[in-house]
Amino acid sequence: xxxxxxxxKQATPVVVDSARGCWISGTDGREYLDFTTGIGVTSTGHCHxxxxxxxxxxxxxxIHAQYTTVLxxxxxxxxxxxxxxxxxxxxxxxxxxxxxxxxEAAVRLARMATGRPNxxxxxxxxxxxxxxxxxxxxxxxxxxxxxxxxMGGVHMAPFPYxxxxxxxxxxxVDFALRELDYLLVTRTAPEDTAALLIEPVLxxxxxxxxxxxxxxxxxxxxxxxxxxxxxxxxxxxxGRTGRFWGHQFADVVPDVxxxxxxxxxxxxxxxxxxxxxxxxxxxPGSQGGTYGGNAVAAAAACATLDVVRDEHLVENxxxxxxxxxxxxxxxxxxxPGISDVRGRGLMQGVEFAQEDGSPxxxxxxxxxxxxxxHGLLTLTCGPAGNVVRLIPALVVSExxxxxxxxxxxAALAEVLA
Ligand code: PMP
Numbered sequence: 315x316x317x318x319x320x321x322x323k324q325a326t327p328v329v330v331d332s333a334r335g336c337w338i339s340g341t342d343g344r345e346y347l348d349f350t351t352g353i354g355v356t357s358t359g360h361c362h363x364x365x366x367x368x369x370x371x372x373x374x375x376x377i378h379a380q381y382t383t384v385l386x387x388x389x390x391x392x393x394x395x396x397x398x399x400x401x402x403x404x405x406x407x408x409x410x411x412x413x414x415x416x417x418e419a420a421v422r423l424a425r426m427a428t429g430r431p432n433x434x435x436x437x438x439x440x441x442x443x444x445x446x447x448x449x450x451x452x453x454x455x456x457x458x459x460x461x462x463x464x465m466g467g468v469h470m471a472p473f474p475y476x477x478x479x480x481x482x483x484x485x486x487v488d489f490a491l492r493e494l495d496y497l498l499v500t501r502t503a504p505e506d507t508a509a510l511l512i513e514p515v516l517x518x519x520x521x522x523x524x525x526x527x528x529x530x531x532x533x534x535x536x537x538x539x540x541x542x543x544x545x546x547x548x549x550x551x552x553g554r555t556g557r558f559w560g561h562q563f564a565d566v567v568p569d570v571x572x573x574x575x576x577x578x579x580x581x582x583x584x585x586x587x588x589x590x591x592x593x594x595x596x597x598p599g600s601q602g603g604t605y606g607g608n609a610v611a612a613a614a615a616c617a618t619l620d621v622v623r624d625e626h627l628v629e630n631x632x633x634x635x636x637x638x639x640x641x642x643x644x645x646x647x648x649x650p651g652i653s654d655v656r657g658r659g660l661m662q663g664v665e666f667a668q669e670d671g672s673p674x675x676x677x678x679x680x681x682x683x684x685x686x687x688h689g690l691l692t693l694t695c696g697p698a699g700n701v702v703r704l705i706p707a708l709v710v711s712e713x714x715x716x717x718x719x720x721x722x723x724a725a726l727a728e729v730l731a
Pocket of ligand 1: 353412415440518574
């Protein structure tokens with residue numbers, strides 16, 4: 315009998331029969347509150363009626379119209395709609411299917427536009443699983459172990475992880491910026507460096523918000539050295555953090571922005587945006603792909619952006635995120651195994667440590683697995699796997715957050731009491 319590959323690692327035993335809003339109905343007859351959203355994808359909740367209708371309508375018109383062969387209205391409309399939310403100056407968009415593909419497209423663009431080979435990434439960043447994206451990923455050796463050699467030209471600088479060093483944020487930011495400056499004189503000279511690539515909130519690397527002062531320091535260095543600042547908004551973008559883009563907590567505009575996941579509520583589409591003048595420094599045909607900017611996915615993305623605007627979901631993510639964090643924080647006093655609660659908006663992480671301060675992956679995994687039993691779906695993350703992440707849909711209600719908190723505490727009590 316054929317079975318799914320053992321190379322997949324299953325976070326829950328749930329098989330989904332159907333799903334609506336923040337809820338998943340399992341084939342086991344149980345209802346689960348979904349605080350995973352397909353790893354931050356179903357932004358407007360499962361099967362939002364407007365997204366379903368847009369996709370259904372598009373399926374009856376044209377499903378696939380390869381965008382370098384013929385164009386189609388959903389893609390043109392999506393490009394216009396993105397123009398309403400993209401940071402100023404990023405007026406040119408290229409579409410792909412997945413986050414990893416878009417990350418690769420951004421690296422190709424940065425290399426072509428600058429004529430420089432190297433990319434600097436920040437420790438703990440996650441940028442995808444294709445070989446190039448895995449090279450850029452430093453969120454855990456499990457994302458690249460065993461299939462080297464990876465892509466060349468990637469250098470890693472420290473991330474200002476204040477909590478890990480027991481420092482205040484300013485000290486951590488100063489340290490990380492000084493180390494970046496040192497990297498630019500010891501390993502990759504500015505004239506060899508095409509891009510600084512960073513997430514606004516480290517996602518798979520542990521749900522760590524990037525301090526605004528760090529992003530501002532990166533912007534200053536990028537300007538000084540003619541290096542491009544590339545923001546990977548694949549997980550943090552489209553409202554999840556309580557701002558439309560996760561980097562908007564800082565006073566910076568990136569040169570290249572990467573988006574995917576929440577953009578189309580579950581349909582695969584990703585994009586990079588940059589100033590036209592920057593895109594023009596590459597050559598026509600240097601980017602492409604068979605399925606990129608698929609018509610049904612583009613129609614779903616248009617509907618998603620409309621719903622995010624009309625239902626004030628960025629604001630909801632901020633308010634419900636504050637509620638979630640305010641409910642999680644006191645748990646740290648009640649359960650000493652919790653070493654940190656952090657995040658932005660509806661991207662909250664609960665970190666577990668042993669008494670000596672070392673990461674407690676076993677506790678995080680046990681809690682994550684126990685939440686399933688209590689009717690709440692969660693995931694783990696972090697290089698050591700010692701963080702449980704909570705990523706509800708942006709439509710989550712006050713009552714659903716309360717229910718989620720109750721179920722999360724029930725799992726904590728079961729595992730840690
Ligand atoms: N960048 C970030 C920040 C991500 O969170 C992810 C996915 N977790 C990716 C890139 C890769 O996206 P995909 O899995 O769609 O290739």
